[in-house]
Amino acid sequence: xxxxxTGQKVxxxxxxxxxxxxxxxxxxxxxxxxxxxxxxxxxxxEFGGWLSVxxxxxxxxxxxxxxxxxxxVATFYSMYNLKPxxxxxxxxxxxxxxxxxxxxxxxxxxxxxxxxxNGETTTxxxxxxxxxxxxxxxxxxxxxxxxxxxxxxxxxxxxxxQLLDQLRRKAAANN
Amino acid sequence: xxxxxxxxIELEVExxxxxxxxARKIGGEVVPPAMCYYTSLKGSGGKCRACLVKVAQxxxxxxxxxxxLVASCCTxxxxxxxxxxxxxxxxxxxxxxxxEFLLVNHPLDCPICDQAGECELQNFAxxxxxxxxxxxxxxxxxxxxxxxxxxxLHMTRCILCYRCTxxxxxLTEERVHGVLWRGEASEISTYIQKAVENxxxxxxxxxxxxxxxxxxxxxxxxxxxxxxxxxxxxNCSKCSGKxxxxxxxxxxxxxxxxxxxxxEVKEFICNECRWDHYDTKDWVVEGPRAVEKWSVxxxxxxxxxxxxxxxxxxxxxxxxxxxxxxxxx
Amino acid sequence: MSxxxxxxxxxxxxxxxxxxxxxxxxxxSVEKALKxxxxxxxxxxxxxxxxxxGGAGFPTGLKWSFIDKKSGRPRYLVCNADESEPGTxxxxxxxxxxxxxxxxxxxxASIALEANLSFIYVRGEFRxxxxxxxxxxxxxxxxxxxxxxxxxxxxxxEIVVQTGAGAYICGEETALIESLEGKRxxxxxxxxxxxxxxxxxxxxxVSNVESIAAVPWIVNNGGAEYAKIxxxxxxxxxxxxxxxxxNNPGVYEIExxxxxxxxxxxxxxxxxxxxxxxxxxxxxxxxSVPILPAGLFLKTANGEDRLMSYESLADGGFATGTMLGxxxxxxxxxxQCIVRxxxxxxxxxxxxxxxxxxxxxxxxxxxxxxxxxxxxxxGKMSDIDLLWDxxxxxxxxxxxxxxxxxxxxxxxxxxxxxxxxxxxxKEPKECMVRNFGIAEPAIV
Numbered sequence: 001x002x003x004x005x006t007g008q009k010v011x012x013x014x015x016x017x018x019x020x021x022x023x024x025x026x027x028x029x030x031x032x033x034x035x036x037x038x039x040x041x042x043x044x045x046e047f048g049g050w051l052s053v054x055x056x057x058x059x060x061x062x063x064x065x066x067x068x069x070x071x072x073v074a075t076f077y078s079m080y081n082l083k084p085x086x087x088x089x090x091x092x093x094x095x096x097x098x099x100x101x102x103x104x105x106x107x108x109x110x111x112x113x114x115x116x117x118n119g120e121t122t123t124x125x126x127x128x129x130x131x132x133x134x135x136x137x138x139x140x141x142x143x144x145x146x147x148x149x150x151x152x153x154x155x156x157x158x159x160x161x162q163l164l165d166q167l168r169r170k171a172a173a174n175n
Numbered sequence: 176x177x178x179x180x181x182x183x184i185e186l187e188v189e190x191x192x193x194x195x196x197x198a199r200k201i202g203g204e205v206v207p208p209a210m211c212y213y214t215s216l217k218g219s220g221g222k223c224r225a226c227l228v229k230v231a232q233x234x235x236x237x238x239x240x241x242x243x244l245v246a247s248c249c250t251x252x253x254x255x256x257x258x259x260x261x262x263x264x265x266x267x268x269x270x271x272x273x274x275e276f277l278l279v280n281h282p283l284d285c286p287i288c289d290q291a292g293e294c295e296l297q298n299f300a301x302x303x304x305x306x307x308x309x310x311x312x313x314x315x316x317x318x319x320x321x322x323x324x325x326x327x328l329h330m331t332r333c334i335l336c337y338r339c340t341x342x343x344x345x346l347t348e349e350r351v352h353g354v355l356w357r358g359e360a361s362e363i364s365t366y367i368q369k370a371v372e373n374x375x376x377x378x379x380x381x382x383x384x385x386x387x388x389x390x391x392x393x394x395x396x397x398x399x400x401x402x403x404x405x406x407x408x409x410n411c412s413k414c415s416g417k418x419x420x421x422x423x424x425x426x427x428x429x430x431x432x433x434x435x436x437x438x439e440v441k442e443f444i445c446n447e448c449r450w451d452h453y454d455t456k457d458w459v460v461e462g463p464r465a466v467e468k469w470s471v472x473x474x475x476x477x478x479x480x481x482x483x484x485x486x487x488x489x490x491x492x493x494x495x496x497x498x499x500x501x502x503x504x
Numbered sequence: 505m506s507x508x509x510x511x512x513x514x515x516x517x518x519x520x521x522x523x524x525x526x527x528x529x530x531x532x533s534v535e536k537a538l539k540x541x542x543x544x545x546x547x548x549x550x551x552x553x554x555x556x557x558g559g560a561g562f563p564t565g566l567k568w569s570f571i572d573k574k575s576g577r578p579r580y581l582v583c584n585a586d587e588s589e590p591g592t593x594x595x596x597x598x599x600x601x602x603x604x605x606x607x608x609x610x611x612x613a614s615i616a617l618e619a620n621l622s623f624i625y626v627r628g629e630f631r632x633x634x635x636x637x638x639x640x641x642x643x644x645x646x647x648x649x650x651x652x653x654x655x656x657x658x659x660x661x662e663i664v665v666q667t668g669a670g671a672y673i674c675g676e677e678t679a680l681i682e683s684l685e686g687k688r689x690x691x692x693x694x695x696x697x698x699x700x701x702x703x704x705x706x707x708x709x710v711s712n713v714e715s716i717a718a719v720p721w722i723v724n725n726g727g728a729e730y731a732k733i734x735x736x737x738x739x740x741x742x743x744x745x746x747x748x749x750x751n752n753p754g755v756y757e758i759e760x761x762x763x764x765x766x767x768x769x770x771x772x773x774x775x776x777x778x779x780x781x782x783x784x785x786x787x788x789x790x791x792s793v794p795i796l797p798a799g800l801f802l803k804t805a806n807g808e809d810r811l812m813s814y815e816s817l818a819d820g821g822f823a824t825g826t827m828l829g830x831x832x833x834x835x836x837x838x839x840q841c842i843v844r845x846x847x848x849x850x851x852x853x854x855x856x857x858x859x860x861x862x863x864x865x866x867x868x869x870x871x872x873x874x875x876x877x878x879x880x881x882x883g884k885m886s887d888i889d890l891l892w893d894x895x896x897x898x899x900x901x902x903x904x905x906x907x908x909x910x911x912x913x914x915x916x917x918x919x920x921x922x923x924x925x926x927x928x929x930k931e932p933k934e935c936m937v938r939n940f941g942i943a944e945p946a947i948v
């Protein structure tokens with residue numbers, strides 16, 4: 001069992017709250033539970049890239065549903081992170097078509113360069129490495145997803161280095 | 176009324192009857208096993224696939240056979256339908272497979288399980304399973320946890336029938352436990368270790384087909400086959416008050432709801448009846464409960480007449496009148 | 505054989521924006537459909553012979569005709585954009601490049617189904633596509649093609665972009681509906697079918713992105729015209745997403761009936777094998793369909809040229825044939841290990857099983873562990889028969905087709921590449937050598 005509480009107070013920003021209302025209003029009267037998946041994405045984005053128990057309970061209250069209904073859903077879908085992740089979550093596709101074009105090599109390169117194993121986060125909290133199943137980029141393999149972006153054709157070490165550099169620079173620029 | 180033939184036995188049932196319920200009207204070998212279906216729980220069934228049967232003829236109008244085996248608990252009969260259950264080698268072979276699947280992750284340790292003797296999976300495997308396991312892999316394991324003062328959850332034994340979540344959904348006001356994660360990693364859990372506390376939570380134990388949810392007050396205090404089940408009732412404001420007292424000598428070891436021949440509770444009982452009245456003085460004891468002959472619970476217990484009584488009655492009574500038969504001693 | 509009706513305008517700069525799309529004839533089908541009787545639109549789609557492009561190949565028009573209009577309950581159209589089948593990346597391409605074509609199809613289909621609220625369920629990972637679609641919706645609304653009183657006809661329609669969150673199973677229509685209701689993606693037990701009781705218990709049609717994108721052309725040109733494209737029973741064009749060890753991976757629109765040899769080797773499409781390697785095997789329609797060795801893929805068991813059509817690919821049944829499926833075309837060269845690939849696919853299905861019914865929940869994991877053993881040199885000869893027996897007991901016995909999808913690749917791998925499995929068991933130390941098992945003479 002995995003249930004992490006942070007003790008933090010979770011509350012959406014004014015802008016997100018507006019988005020919440022907008023989302024809930026898309027569905028027919030009384031069907032606000034349909035907003036659960038989108039709201040969990042919103043919460044994950046806003047509360048540090050993962051969902052604490054507090055964040056899930058918060059969403060449950062917003063939709064007037066039982067917390068267990070949120071946990072059931074949050075644990076079902078693979079995109080919801082139920083423990084903290086690094087600033088950049090690198091999700092490498094490992095399914096067949098990517099595998100035959102070098103996904104395994106990509107994973108080992110990343111493990112080596114970041115000095116972490118699959119599923120771990122770098123000590124500086126910058127990167128989390130995770131293998132995932134098919135991301136529908138089979139023709140552009142090997143690839144990984146980082147946040148909103150697909151990084152495709154990562155078939156050479158230079159491209160992997162470039163990507164990591166780019167992300168590091170992005171992190172430095174934001175700090 | 177429409178006509179259906181199951182394993183060569185023809186009968187008439189009302190439209191909208193499932194194959195399972197039609198078969199139960201016939202009784203005996205014709206009845207498919209059920210590990211997840213539970214008559215009184217809305218939405219139950221279809222999951223375990225233990226009750227798959229062959230439809231050799233869809234209906235009189237469209238006599239084509241159905242291409243796949245169908246779940247008898249959630250397939251309605253059609254007029255003129257021909258169903259094969261225990262007479263179909265394909266069905267029996269598939270059922271062996273289902274037993275095997277259910278045991279891929281279920282420990283084979285009945286001797287140390289508290290449910291032994293009244294376990295639906297044990298019975299199902301005994302009736303339909305292979306003699307030995309073909310899976311040599313590690314089975315998934317969990318530590319048993321307490322979900323409140325009354326119930327022990329041992330996920331290691333769970334076969335994910337979803338019945339307990341339906342009890343919580345349908346009998347109680349607030350559900351705190353559910354099915355978490357996905358696929359083979361699915362588990363019944365409260366996520367954050369919460370107590371399941373409401374007046375009817377104890378029924379989750381009764382509907383659990385295996386030893387995943389057990390009664391903390393009874394666990395490992397006695398083997399069910401050493402106990403004498405006695406029908407009893409009391410006036411209760413919350414439930415029917417109709418229960419079974421599981422006794423050894425004068426001592427009440429546990430109280431459960433009454434189950435029918437398909438291991439189903441028709442009248443759920445409240446937690447007060449279940450856990451607050453271990454004194455026979457609180458009850459009107461009706462007499463020994465009729466137990467099926469083959470059950471281990473009958474072992475060395477009743478006189479021959481008592482044991483055979485229910486079976487004789489089964490054959491004489493219309494099975495649909497089972498409810499009125501309940502409590503007869 | 506290179507007629508394009510979906511991707512014909514793909515080269516036009518700015519086609520993803522409303523003004524460019526509109527000035528190139530976009531949204532004409534909406535205007536036309538609004539003047540038609542809804543039943544007539546469905547009739548045109550029926551006449552076209554269009555078959556569901558998500559993988560099952562069920563006739564789209566027929567599916568639409570089942571929707572319950574008598575009850576008077578609200579009807580919903582749900583566009584299935586949960587593209588997750590390994591090897592398939594065509595819907596993503598359509599939505600990314602031609603968002604307005606998808607919207608136009610949805611509006612026209614909604615008119616046919618008399619729906620006033622429609623959803624497009626996009627897999628959660630496609631975050632940029634969700635933005636593209638939302639932008640397109642705003643544009644279409646501003647232009648009066650969406651929202652209240654569309655083009656002054658009194659017809660109202662809202663389209664909602666719904667995000668998934670990582671679950672292959674939500675591509676199954678009833679799991680998708682459950683997910684859309686904010687629940688776990690557990691497929692429902694059918695009947696009732698969505699056409700009678702779908703989203704919120706109301707009549708619902710779930711159609712794949714590509715099927716919906718074909719609707720504007722059908723409405724504009726008539727179903728009969730569409731039926732002339734391709735070959736009988738496999739009419740129209742199909743998007744094929746080609747990947748694996750080929751020179752030109754990518755998304756191609758082909759006219760159904762194209763010989764597979766042309767598709768695989770002509771420079772216009774896949775462009776032949778990468779690095780001059782020999783062809784070993786092909787998975788023609790997404791990871792779920794049976795893998796075929798090179799020889800059986802290029803020619804049927806009767807020695808006829810195999811075509812890219814529903815019938816030709818299925819020729820010979822599962823013994824010697826496969827399926828067109830979703831059009832996820834995965835090509836394997838001589839260096840690829842079938843056992844490893846089968847293990848990989850099985851791990852995928854194990855990971856994606858919802859866990860509701862026991863054969864799939866327990867069987868996929870069991871198969872994965874057996875395959876893992878074989879692939880890593882720990883297998884026993886009896887494992888091959890055990891694996892065969894396990895897949896057989898999953899197939900056909902589950903609530904939804906995921907069980908079949910998990911069983912078929914395993915069955916086909918054993919059927920056609922049994923020697924390769926045996927080799928793994930006999931030569932455990934050499935398992936990692938990846939040049940075994942050319943089942944057929946090399947064809948380049």
